[in-house]
Amino acid sequence: MTSVVITSTGLIAPSGDTPERFAEALAHPQPATRPRLFDPAQLEGGSVHELLDFDPSAYLGDQNFRPLNRPALFAITAASQALARGRWDAESIAASEVGLVLGTMFGSIQTIAEFDYNAQKVGPKYAKPLDFANTVINAMAGQTAIWFHLTGINSTIASGSISGLYALGYASGLVESGRTRALLAGGSEELSLPAWLGFARRGLMGSQDAAGSQLPNDGFLLGEGAALLMLEHREHALARGALPLARVSGFASAFDPSRGLDTDRCAEALTRAITGALAQAKLEPGAIDACLASQNGVPHLDRGEALALARVFASHPIPVTALKGRIGEALGASGALTACAAVATLADGDLHAVVGTSAELAAQAPQPLQSIRLHARHLLLTAVGLDGSCCALILSAPA
């Protein structure tokens, strides 16, 4: 892949509402709390990384937000930032037919559940028509497109917790092939009672150590937020005077039919994804400077990923990060938030939430997360889903 560059980013997350604040916050433990967005009552479930006191008017001005639900507001806030930072206006957006690819695991399970709950409680003739439109999983992408008049390709990827990273890969393919010149790509996800309860009942939620200084080792802590990155065809970016922040060099994905439960098969699938991305980037493993990994505290998934990294980088161990130890598992937004962190690392050389090298990770228990300095030219980003899907993306410094 030679033609895809990232020219701006935007995000909203519990730990920061700009890419700079987000990157800075990754250097320090972030608080996880009992949910406040909904009443957990006496229900058992983990702490969460919650975007507290989110006020969209602080980012978007005084607007009519009634048609929009929480993850749509996240997506629009992130898009607003990415577009502003890329110096896009209505005229340039229209001229370039900017599109949008949004990753999400649920869309808004909260909206879907509320619509049905209210209809069942008071009767179907009192169901809210305005809310029905937001029950479709691609509603956020549609609402964001309406807000900014994005008439290019509009797509949603709902492939579980790899969605955000896959959205970046999917969008890159569309730009590389010349099908489009500019695409906002990333992910958005919200906290909700159904998801929180559902994952707890499935035994995937973890407990946090008191200091919040390392990744849980018994499950994940849910997070939320949104991140969008502007992917452009290199020639198009240069023609409008945009400065590339990074290049997308390679992307690949694979599936493990053991759903992560067999460490070897999980590792085998991720190894195929990583080597596929390397092949597309025309890079050897030795060219990769670090991996921003998917490590989220779910033991069998983390083991599979660690084994894959140890195998691929056997002769050249690299630093590995566990950002979800800081930001939680933000599901469909995770990969995009990680990509924003990677763009920051390529720019300033700070790599945060490092959990060890690829060799150390496979051999030992999670370590306290720490920050290091490195001059990075190529970064590997990995995403391992909850049920066997995985993908790998390589971001490189702009040429």
Add this chain to the structure above:
Amino acid sequence: MRRVVVTGLGVVSSIGIGTSTFWTHLLEGRHGFKTLQSFDASAYRVRIGGEIHGFRFEDHEPALPSPLGRAAQFAVLAAKQALADSGLLGDAEGHRAGVVMGTTSGEPNQVERYNDAHLADRLDLIDDTFMATYPCNRLPEEVAQRFMLTGTAPVMIPAACAAGNYAIAHAADLLRAGCVDYMLAGGSDAFSRITYTGFHRLGAIAPDLCRPFDRNRQGMIPGEGAAFLLLEDEQRARKRGAHIYAELAGYGLSCDAFHMTGGHPEAHGAVAAMARALTEAGLDATAVDYISAHGTGTPSNDRNEIHAVERVFGADTKVPLSSIKSMLGHTMGAASAIEALVCALAVERDLIPPTMHFEEPDPGCTLDFVPGAARQHRVQVAMSNAYAFGGANASIIMKKYGGAA
């Protein structure tokens, strides 16, 4: 550029399970509209849908140890049919294959169960199956796991009513990029009270029959089902002697960015999607012999679609277009996958399905909607259009396979 061909088909629908039965009933003009059974609809003014009554997964496949949601069951069955049809069931090259599919809602019945418990103040009843079956990514993952298709991550593109076309488009791109040698591409959706309640509240459901493009049309009828196409690299298909239904010639995607549930009144997005598909296929509009319409049967959507077709093909165009939603209702995320399957068959067999229940066009409209009866018609090129909530538009073009280049 690698060519992409269709070598397998599979469908689960209210008018037949399996391509042969489905196609026969489609050409006969049978419809699948019946009184609702899947939930208590006594509080609803209209109680009609395109449900697949009496469907039991274990009638077709051995029951699996872990529960599958209804949409996943449809998907697994349709996928198996497509693989078997292509001769690739049990293929050892699954690491060079994958699944991309679309849906509108995934498994909304799981949210309904959650809410039933919530309303009864019994959230203690929610067990580990909720989050194991509800997320819509589980649908393509179940298909991939069942048939050992591991070459790509199973992808779900929930582009609502256009999802099937989006899935076909992405599968084609993966094939052209050389990542895989064959892909299952399709869509699935199961009937749900959530979806039915929403359309009912919008006043969008017809009281008895779906009458796309008819002057007296009164709305859509929600349905359910699934379809998969086996898309394959043309050289590989030819080399192994596979039967080729059609060639995927191109696709076009766009977004209205106008309204969440209504299309742009000038149909800019729909026109753009059709134009992009024609451009990629290297064809002029005059080359198209048949259009599988989105044709939901709602007054405004059909009017917008007529306007879009007239803009691209000319108001006096003679190209026939028909809507199979007149027989199946709107199967949501499965719709454009089923319609793509129909286009592949139309191209292969020079037969086009009818628009049923059509009696009178809108004033001034002279388009040929193939009313009332299937038609023998030379189909060198077929276009299938799909328009979704959120303003997503997708057009695909299939053409008769003409052999090696």
